[in-house]
Amino acid sequence: MVTATSPNRTPHEFRSRDFRGGHPVIDFVNTVTARNTTAPEDWLDSYATLLRWASLSALTIPAGAATVEADRADAQTEMRRCRELREALHATMTAVLDDVPVPRSAAATLQANWRHAATHVHLELSSTPFRLRHDQPGPALSVVRRTLTAAAVELLIDLPRERIRRCPGERCGWIFLDTSKAGRRRWCDMATCGTADKNRRRQPSP
Numbered sequence: 458m459v460t461a462t463s464p465n466r467t468p469h470e471f472r473s474r475d476f477r478g479g480h481p482v483i484d485f486v487n488t489v490t491a492r493n494t495t496a497p498e499d500w501l502d503s504y505a506t507l508l509r510w511a512s513l514s515a516l517t518i519p520a521g522a523a524t525v526e527a528d529r530a531d532a533q534t535e536m537r538r539c540r541e542l543r544e545a546l547h548a549t550m551t552a553v554l555d556d557v558p559v560p561r562s563a564a565a566t567l568q569a570n571w572r573h574a575a576t577h578v579h580l581e582l583s584s585t586p587f588r589l590r591h592d593q594p595g596p597a598l599s600v601v602r603r604t605l606t607a608a609a610v611e612l613l614i615d616l617p618r619e620r621i622r623r624c625p626g627e628r629c630g631w632i633f634l635d636t637s638k639a640g641r642r643r644w645c646d647m648a649t650c651g652t653a654d655k656n657r658r659r660q661p662s663p
Contacts, residue, residue, distance in 0.1 A: 464489045464499035471500070471513050477645045479634030481515040482609045486547045486632055487645075493630030499540070504532035507539060511601050518604055535598045542570050542602060546609055550632050553616065554623050567609070573599065574606040626650025 469475075478484040488510060491497045501507050505528070511518045545566035552559045577595035581588050589607055617634065624631045624645035635642040644651035 464497040466502040467498040467500060468502050469498075469500035469506070471510050473513075474646065474649065475500075476514065477631065477633055479636055480608075480612055482546060482605060482612050483550070483632050483634065484514055485510075485605055486543055486550065488543065489547070491628040491630065492547070493625075494628055497630075501536070501540065501543075504536045507536060507601060511604075516601075516604055516608065518601060529598075531598060535602065538570075538599070539602050539605075541566055542606065542609075545570075547632070549613065550621065551623075553618055553621055554632070567606075567613075570602065570606040571610055574603040574610075577603055578607055624650055 475487070476484045478487050488500045489497050490500065501510065545563040548563035549559050549567065552563075579590045581590045589611075595603065620635045620640065622633050622635050622642065624633065624643075626644060626649070629645060629650050631645040633642075633645050
């Protein structure tokens with residue numbers, strides 16, 4: 458693994474091809490690309506971009522999030538907290554991949570976010586299947602982070618360790634769940650990283 462510097466914030470228009478992680482929380486982690494280089498790129502350049510990403514993701518975000526004024530000063534603080542959550546999740550999943558303990562700082566960040574999220578989560582038992590609802594009264598500004606945190610806790614508790622992967626593609630490093638029947642998926646997306654690798658190997662040596 459390359460030890461990367463802090464990601465450069467890069468404007469990005471999210472498309473379906475950007476959601477290849479197999480879970481919305483992993484897709485959130487993958488909003489930083491080129492993690493396997495010394496010049497990673499952070500596609501979440503603002504809180505408004507985070508809201509656009511969330512609207513395209515598989516997360517169920519309460520409608521109130523869309524009413525938040527993304528240019529508010531406190532939205533910048535919330536965006537910083539979202540990035541901290543994302544990096545803690547990345548560090549946790551990387552620890553699983555590398556079979557090492559989760560860094561204490563990452564664990565502390567996840568615990569703090571879970572305490573905040575749990576305050577505004579309701580266990581819905583009125584119908585089946587039972588589910589957690591994240592639309593309880595609470596700060597509208599942090600609703601995306603709370604929803605992501607609750608989903609992350611559910612994912613990490615039942616994380617299929619034998620199915621989590623890291624894409625070796627050039628300028629990638631995305632994490633994904635291998636849901637293929639054979640369990641031999643190598644690339645985040647065969648149409649991008651897989652094809653690019655094939656094309657490089659076909660080029661004659663200089």
